[in-house]
Amino acid sequence: MKQQTRTLFAIVLSCMLLILASCSGGADGSASNQTTKAEPDKQQxxxxxxxxxxxxxxxxxxxxGLYVAKEQGYFAEEGLDVSISLPGSGGSEAMVASGEAPFGVSVQENVTQSRTQGVPLVSIAAIIQHNTSGFAAPKDRNIKSPKDFEGKSYGGWGSPVEQAVMKSIMDLQGADVKKVKxxxxxxxxxxxxxxxDIDFAWIFYAWTGIEAELRGEPLDMLYVxxxxDKLDYYTPVIVTNEKTISQDPELVKAFMRATSKGYQYAIEHPEEAANILLKAVPELDKKLVVASQKWLSPKYQDDAGRWxxxxxxxxxxxxxxxxxxxxxxxxxxxxKAFTNDFLPEK
Structure with missing residues (x-):
């Protein structure tokens, strides 16, 4: 607008009245000013x-971090209008692999299984640097080690990985996984x-463990x-597919620049980040979200050189x-299963 005014001033230098009208914000000047400001926003x-x-x-x-990147305008700064969706019946992996969504949240286990079955998923970031999951039991079950799983009832979701992990850590103590129900x-x-129904289950401490603390129901937690070391895998991760990487690498870079900013903000401002999540998903329990965020924020990056x-x-x-x-x-x-190439440099 200032450049337009200077040009106008040069053209109508002989007519002071028109110059004053333009600069004073009169009817014509105000309309011109509104149009100049509105058009770029509309175009953007x-x-x-x-x-x-x-x-x-x-x-x-x-x-x-995803909700922060959206609310704080980090995605918009990269030219992206990002919508955050719940997974369909086939899970996030199927939606990303098919191209229905270019990005999703998954876990290393699922990416690994998908890759060996010819599904072209690629992990482009670890959301949390170390595995925060494990087997949890109320204190009164007296489960202090994997050997104590014997004779107890375990509640799971029916994945072969569950029994394999349990057997792996029970074997270290000479315990028998066949004695677990x-x-x-x-x-x-x-x-x-x-x-x-059960004595213990596999949980993520950042959510269910923190909820147990808030309920005053302390747990014995055995982190896998x-x-x-082989069970310290990445869970969760952000994934895309090979086609998106090959056809639109700039999109992946832009998405990851904004997402990285979102998680960095959550690392540095856990309570404010929790409130952003609550604003987007108000049905969540506020005390749980805030407490969980304070526990989890330092674990996003942990000992890695960058988030x-x-x-x-x-x-x-x-x-x-x-x-x-x-x-x-x-x-x-x-x-081929993962890459750091789209993470911004420190």
Whole structure:
């Protein structure tokens, strides 16, 4: 607008009245000013590229960085209009692999299994640097080690990986996984299940463990990573597909620049980030979200050089472990399963 005014001033220098009218914000000047400001905003909104990212589960603090990147305008700064969606019946992996969504949230286990079955998923960031999941039991069940699983009832979701992990850590203590009673409880509420049907289950401490603290129902938590380096895998991760990488690498770079900013904000401002998640998903429990975020934020990056960074040995170790236990039909081509190439430099 200032450049337009200077040009107008040069043209009508002989007519002071018109100059004053233009600069004073009169009727004609005001209309011109509004048009000049509105048009770029309108044009900018038209230029934003619609992009879908699909979650692996209902929204929780694993996903906070995505909601921060949207709310704080980091995606818009990259020219992206990002929508965050819940997974369909086939899961986030199927939606990303098919191209229905270019980005999604998954776990290393699912990416590994998908890759060995010819599904072209690629992990482009580790949301959390170390595995925060493990087997949890109410204190009164007296489960202090994997050997204490014997004679107890375990509630799971029916995956072969569950029994393989449990056997792996029980074997270290000479315990027998066949002495564990396995029950498929699906997505039943943990706190209801341990009062009624089971003694322990596999949880993510950042959510269910923190909820137990808030309820005043303390747990014995056995993190699987504490029993084997091979079980310290990435869960969750952000994924895309090979086609998106090959056809639109700039989109992947832009998405990851904004997402990285979102998680960095959550690392540095956990309470504010929690409130952003709550604003987007108001049905979540505020106390749980805030407490969970404070616990999880420092674990996003942890000891990595930057948020999202993935190590080859983590992918190799876990895929070797899965293959050794018959969970994979063939070894993983590790170098095609993940990449750090789209993470912004520090």
């Amino acid at each position: 909104s038209k230029e934003l590229k619609p992009v879908k990212v699909v979650l692996d589960w209902s929204p929780n603090t694993n996903h906070t 396995f029950l498929n409880i699906g997505d039943a509420d943990y706190f209801t299940a341990v009062k009624r 990573k504490d029993y084997s 999202g960074e993935q190590k080859r040995e983590v992918w190799q170790n876990y895929s070797d472990w899965m293959h050794e236990r018959g969970l994979l039909d063939k070894p993983l081509d590790t170098d």
